[in-house]
Amino acid sequence: xxxxxxxxxxxxxxxxxxxxxxxxxxxxxxxxxxxxxxxxxxxxxxxxxxxxxxxxxxxxxxxxxxxxxxxxxxxxxxxxxxxxxxxxxxxxxxxxxxxxxxxxxxxxxxxxxxxxxxxxxxxxxxxxxxxxxxxxxxxxxxxxxxxxxxxxxxxxxxxxxxxxxxxxxxxxxxxxxxxxxxxx
Numbered sequence: 001x002x003x004x005x006x007x008x009x010x011x012x013x014x015x016x017x018x019x020x021x022x023x024x025x026x027x028x029x030x031x032x033x034x035x036x037x038x039x040x041x042x043x044x045x046x047x048x049x050x051x052x053x054x055x056x057x058x059x060x061x062x063x064x065x066x067x068x069x070x071x072x073x074x075x076x077x078x079x080x081x082x083x084x085x086x087x088x089x090x091x092x093x094x095x096x097x098x099x100x101x102x103x104x105x106x107x108x109x110x111x112x113x114x115x116x117x118x119x120x121x122x123x124x125x126x127x128x129x130x131x132x133x134x135x136x137x138x139x140x141x142x143x144x145x146x147x148x149x150x151x152x153x154x155x156x157x158x159x160x161x162x163x164x165x166x167x168x169x170x171x172x173x174x175x176x177x178x179x180x181x182x183x184x
Contacts, residue, residue, distance in 0.1 A: 007075040012037075020048060024174025025122060025152060034067075035083040036180065044089075067091035068163040071128070072132050080082070081161045082130040087146060095121045101125040124150035124174070133182075148174040 001009075015033040022029060027050020034046035050063035068090035074082050094100075100118035126148035133142055150172050151159070160171035 008120045015181065016183065017044075017046075017178050018161065019048070019176055021048065021050075021171065021174055021176035023067065024124075024148060024150060024176075025120065025172055026091070026174075027052050027061075032061070032065070034174070034178070040074075042071045044071075044074075046091075050093075052085040062096045063093055065091050065093045074130075080132045080134065082132070084128045087126045087128050087148065089124060090122070091122045093122060093152075094118050094157075120152040121148050123154045124148040126174075128178075136182075139182060140179050142180040143153065144178040144180065146178065148176075148178050150174060 012035075016033045016036045018032070020029070020031050021036060030050035032046055032048030033087040034044050036044045044067075046065075046067040046069070048063075048065040050065060052061040052063060054060045062149065067072060067089060068091065069087060070086045071084045073086070074084050075081055095118060100116075126146055128144045128146035130142055130144045133140055146161070151170050155170035155172075159165050
């Protein structure tokens with residue numbers, strides 16, 4: 001491998017964005033970093049750390065999320081503004097803490113709990129608006145504002161099995177901002 005190829009490979013490991021998200025079943029507030037890639041940067045892999053206040057429990061919690069997003073097309077509104085009418089993907093989320101588990105503890109009868117309390121598999125669909133920063137001297141290349149409607153494996157099964165649940169009992173809303181780093 002040449003030095004140029006090594007530099008290019010190493011550069012691809014450097015994140016291309018920072019994000020902040022409100023809600024989304026990954027914490028009241030989450031922050032993270034991500035990598036945008038693909039021919040038109042339509043793919044994104046993000047890693048987020050979330051914070052869940054203690055509410056009515058004995059302590060606050062932290063979450064970790066790995067999210068894969070796909071944005072298949074865009075509509076240019078102007079030289080600086082772009083609208084993405086479809087943003088979709090999936091993410092895995094885990095809540096940190098001893099009280100959560102992947103496999104039910106032996107103290108419960110076999111298959112008493114059908115879902116892990118530590119790991120949630122989520123799907124989402126949403127949209128975003130992008131603003132491209134004109135200045136070449138800015139650290140950031142652009143900013144995206146997005147929203148997602150999401151559900152988890154547990155919520156989806158509960159919604160199907162329990163007809164009394166309303167749509168907003170198993171569908172959630174996330175709001176976020178993503179700062180895209182200028183690549184030089």
